[in-house]
Each structure stands twice: as structure tokens, then as C-alpha cells.
Amino acid sequence: MEGKNVTETPTTSAEPLAVDIPAYPTPRASGCPFDPPPRQRELQAEAPITKVRWWDGSTPWLVTRYADHRALLADPRVSADSTHPSHPHRAAGMREAHLKHGRPFIRMDDPEHARLRRTVTAPFSVRRSEAMRPAIQKMVDGLIDDMLAGPNPVDLVEAFALVVPSLVICELLGVPYSDHGFFQENSKQLVLRDADPQQVAEADRQLLAYMEHLIDEKLAHPGDDLMSGVAARVKAGELTRDEAKRIGQLLLLAGHDTSANMIALGTLALLQHPDQLKIVRETDDPAVIAAAVEELLRYLSIIHIGHPRAALEDIEIGGHLIHAGDGLLLPPETANRDPSVFPDPDRLDVTRDARGHVAFAFGPHQCLGQNLARVELQVVYSTLYRRIPTLRLATSFDQIPFKHDATNYGVYELPVTW
Amino acid sequence: MRVTIDTERCIAAGQCVLSAPDVFDQSEDDGMVVLLNPSPPDELVADVKQAAALCPALAIMVEG
Numbered sequence: 001m002e003g004k005n006v007t008e009t010p011t012t013s014a015e016p017l018a019v020d021i022p023a024y025p026t027p028r029a030s031g032c033p034f035d036p037p038p039r040q041r042e043l044q045a046e047a048p049i050t051k052v053r054w055w056d057g058s059t060p061w062l063v064t065r066y067a068d069h070r071a072l073l074a075d076p077r078v079s080a081d082s083t084h085p086s087h088p089h090r091a092a093g094m095r096e097a098h099l100k101h102g103r104p105f106i107r108m109d110d111p112e113h114a115r116l117r118r119t120v121t122a123p124f125s126v127r128r129s130e131a132m133r134p135a136i137q138k139m140v141d142g143l144i145d146d147m148l149a150g151p152n153p154v155d156l157v158e159a160f161a162l163v164v165p166s167l168v169i170c171e172l173l174g175v176p177y178s179d180h181g182f183f184q185e186n187s188k189q190l191v192l193r194d195a196d197p198q199q200v201a202e203a204d205r206q207l208l209a210y211m212e213h214l215i216d217e218k219l220a221h222p223g224d225d226l227m228s229g230v231a232a233r234v235k236a237g238e239l240t241r242d243e244a245k246r247i248g249q250l251l252l253l254a255g256h257d258t259s260a261n262m263i264a265l266g267t268l269a270l271l272q273h274p275d276q277l278k279i280v281r282e283t284d285d286p287a288v289i290a291a292a293v294e295e296l297l298r299y300l301s302i303i304h305i306g307h308p309r310a311a312l313e314d315i316e317i318g319g320h321l322i323h324a325g326d327g328l329l330l331p332p333e334t335a336n337r338d339p340s341v342f343p344d345p346d347r348l349d350v351t352r353d354a355r356g357h358v359a360f361a362f363g364p365h366q367c368l369g370q371n372l373a374r375v376e377l378q379v380v381y382s383t384l385y386r387r388i389p390t391l392r393l394a395t396s397f398d399q400i401p402f403k404h405d406a407t408n409y410g411v412y413e414l415p416v417t418w
Numbered sequence: 419m420r421v422t423i424d425t426e427r428c429i430a431a432g433q434c435v436l437s438a439p440d441v442f443d444q445s446e447d448d449g450m451v452v453l454l455n456p457s458p459p460d461e462l463v464a465d466v467k468q469a470a471a472l473c474p475a476l477a478i479m480v481e482g
Binding site: 118368370371 | 427429430431432435436437444445446447448449450468471472474475476
């Protein structure tokens with residue numbers, strides 16, 4: 001137990017010693033890539049609200065229990081504004097970049113956040129997302145046809161997991177899928193934990209320039225896609241061009257990387273839990289599939305490290321006083337493994353009621369595309385294993401490259417055969 | 419049971435529609451919550467409570 005055998009040094013200061021503050025984040029245990037880092041679970045049990053040492057030397061609060069996690073994410077005294085001086089950025093230079101070049105609305109507070117978000121909420125309603133199901137089913141079936149006719153083994157990430165959500169978000173936004181190489185490559189830079197600030201800035205600039213061009217296209221040739229709607233709001237003076245570009249960039253990024261990770265990592269989790277895979281593969285009940293999707297969202301909770309926040313006022317919670325101006329890190333992967341809410345939380349159980357999970361976050365910033373993601377995942381999980389019942393890994397489990405260096409957790413490759 | 423909603427707080431997450439589709443809907447214009455039935459029958463009470471518990475914006479209030 002490192003950090004517990006440190007000899008106490010006398011101090012005259014009321015400030016805690018640096019050695020008392022655990023470093024964060026810590027690595028996942030080898031051999032347990034689906035589980036949050038063991039140190040986070042220890043803190044959840046022993047010190048569920050505690051200061052941690054962040055990469056830049058700052059000491060934000062790490063909050064690891066479900067109830068506190070939800071309470072703080074829904075608390076109007078907690079800010080998501082990435083230009084706040086205490087907002088825990090994941091890499092150097094990001095606050096300056098956000099101040100200078102702007103930021104997506106997920107990094108703003110209400111009322112600005114609400115104003116911008118509401119311009120794109122309609123296409124992501126339950127009904128509109130559900131209306132895309134037949135098209136998504138057709139897409140998934142076509143991709144599986146191609147996979148079965150193509151090379152075997154194949155990398156499921158490249159051939160399927162990344163393609164499904166990219167096709168869907170392109171269709172929804174009105175972005176040509178032929179540009180997917182460009183936006184996937186640039187998006188990668190934006191989710192690396194320890195990204196080089198200059199590369200992030202360049203990727204950001206490229207994606208914004210792409211959106212600028214797309215908005216011009218949509219103004220000249222409007223269609224019935226989402227970005228035509230955004231362009232129309234620019235024309236009507238409801239959005240600035242910069243706001244519109246940021247919205248397009250955010251939706252394109254959030255729309256493909258997250259679902260791709262859920263498809264590939266979810267498939268790997270099911271392959272490693274054959275009894276659970278059997279339930280998913282053999283059911284023809286949409287409710288069973290829907291429950292399995294919620295449980296995989298809970299179990300995998302792919303947005304790792306923690307939602308970055310800052311306290312705007314003093315907040316009393318769990319016997320602690322979080323001061324105005326303190327930074328906060330709220331990791332969903334430990335909240336979703338809170339044993340007081342999800343009994344036997346490390347067990348993947350696709351039959352449990354996992355609907356209360358926080359994989360899509362909580363509070364006013366909860367995932368805009370969650371219902372589209374649900375439909376995508378329901379279609380994928382109900383189709384892939386049924387159509388390829390002999391699907392299995394084409395490599396050993398310990399050879400699979402996990403995204404330990406990304407904020408959106410998943411696998412870089414998933415070689416499969418059948 | 420008496421249900422009230424706060425459309426100002428609503429963020430169009432749609433959790434209420436998934437939980438209790440006979441009680442909640444979303445506006446075509448902006449996805450914001452539409453209350454279909456402020457006095458849902460007893461058999462829907464559990465679903466409505468689930469909707470209130472899952473609402474990320476805490477925009478659903480339930481009495482009785």
C-alpha cells in the first residue's frame with residue numbers, strides 16, 4: 001500500500017503535507033482492464049471526498065461515491081466553465097486555448113450553456129432518435145455483410161465499431177462520410193490524456209476550419225440535416241459563426257468516439273463473460289437488450305478520469321467543506337461501481353436494473369446524444385453476436401491495446417475471428 | 419399522485435419519456451418536456467417516480 005508507510009514529518013503549517021495527498025489518476029490493475037484503478041476504489045471506501053494531487057500540482061477534490069457525484073453535478077454552485085482558474089484541465093495550455101479560441105458549450109455554465117444546447121436538442125429527442133433505428137439497423141447489417149465477405153480475422157474497431165457511429169453522426173449532421181479519415185485523426189488528439197498543446201491546437205483549428213466550410217455549404221445548399229439547421233440559425237442571427245462551428249465540432253467528436261468505444265469495449269467485455277453474452281445473443285426481447293445496454297454503460301463508464309468542475313461557492317457535503325474556488329474531479333467509473341447503489345458492482349450482470357447509472361453524466365450537462373447512443377448500442381448488441389455467433393478474439397486477451405492514455409476509455413484494436 | 423414539471427430546468431435528456439411514456443413527452447421544437455398527464459393512475463406511479471429520480475435536471479416534482 002504505497003503512500004501509507006510514509007514517516008510523518010513534523011510541520012508547523014496547517015496545510016496538509018504534500019505526501020498526504022494521493023496522486024491522481026493512478027493506473028488500472030493489470031489483468032483487470034474493465035475495473036477502475038484499485039486506488040480509486042480504496043478512496044471510495046475510505047475517503048470518498050478527498051483532495052488529490054493533479055498533474056499540474058494543484059489539489060482538486062476527488063469525489064468517488066454515487067450520491068455525492070450526482071449531487072455535485074446537479075448543483076448550480078458547481079461550475080463546468082473551463083476558463084475558471086480552478087477548472088482541472090487534463091493538459092497544459094488548455095485554459096489559455098479556451099480563453100483565446102473559445103470552447104464547446106459542455107465547458108460553459110447556464111445560461112450560456114442552456115442557450116447553445118437548446119439549439120440542438122430537438123434532433124436528439126427520444127422520438128427522433130428512435131426514428132433513426134431502421135436506418136441504423138440497415139447500416140449495421142450492411143457492415144456485418146461486408147465483414148463476413150471480407151478478411152478473417154479482422155480488427156473490429158476499424159471494420160465496425162468506429163464505422164457505425166461515424167456513419168450515423170455523419171448522416172445526422174450532414175457531414176460527408178468520405179471525410180471520416182480527416183475528422184477521426186484530428187479527434188484523436190482531442191481525447192488524449194497527455195496531449196501536446198500544440199498538436200491539440202492544430203487539430204482544433206483544422207476541425208473548426210472544416211466546420212466553417214461545412215456551414216458555408218449548408219447556407220448555400222440547405223438540406224434537412226442538423227448542420228443545415230445550425231447554419232439557418234446563424235443566418236437568423238441566433239448563433240454566431242464561432243458558436244455554430246463549435247457546436248458542429250463538439251457533435252462530430254462526441255458522436256463517434258464515445259459510441260465506438262462502447263461498441264468495441266462492450267464486445268470485449270461480453271466475449272470475456274460468455275454467460276452474459278449468451279443472454280444478449282439469444283434474446284429477441286428488446287427490453288432485455290435495453291437493460292443490457294444500460295448495464296454495459298454502467299460497467300464500462302467509458303468517460304474516465306473525472307468530469308472537471310470548480311466550486312463557485314462554499315459547499316458542505318459529506319462532512320467536508322468544499323471552498324469557493326476549489327477544483328473538483330468527478331469520475332463516473334467509480335460512482336457507477338458504488339456498492340451501496342449497485343450491489344456486487346464489479347460483476348457484469350446484464351439482467352440488473354442499471355438505469356440509474358451516471359455513464360452519461362448527471363445535471364444540466366448530461367449527454368445530449370444519449371438516446372441516439374442507446375439506439376445505436378441496442379441495434380449493435382442485438383445484431384452483431386446473433387449474426388456472427390462464433391465471434392471470438394483472434395489474439396490473447398493480454399495482447400489487446402487498451403486506451404490507458406485517453407480520457408475516453410476503450411481499445412485501439414480488437415482483432416476478432418469467427 | 420400529482421406531477422409538476424419545471425420546463426426552465428429541463429435539458430431534454432428524455433429520461434422521463436423512456437421511464438413513463440404515457441405521462442411525459444418531448445416537444446418537437448426543442449425536445450423539452452411536455453407533461454401529458456399531471457395525475458397519472460396508480461399503475462404508473464412507480465414509472466413516474468423512476469422518471470423523477472433519473473431526471474438529470476431535477477425538473478420533475480412528484481407529490482402523493
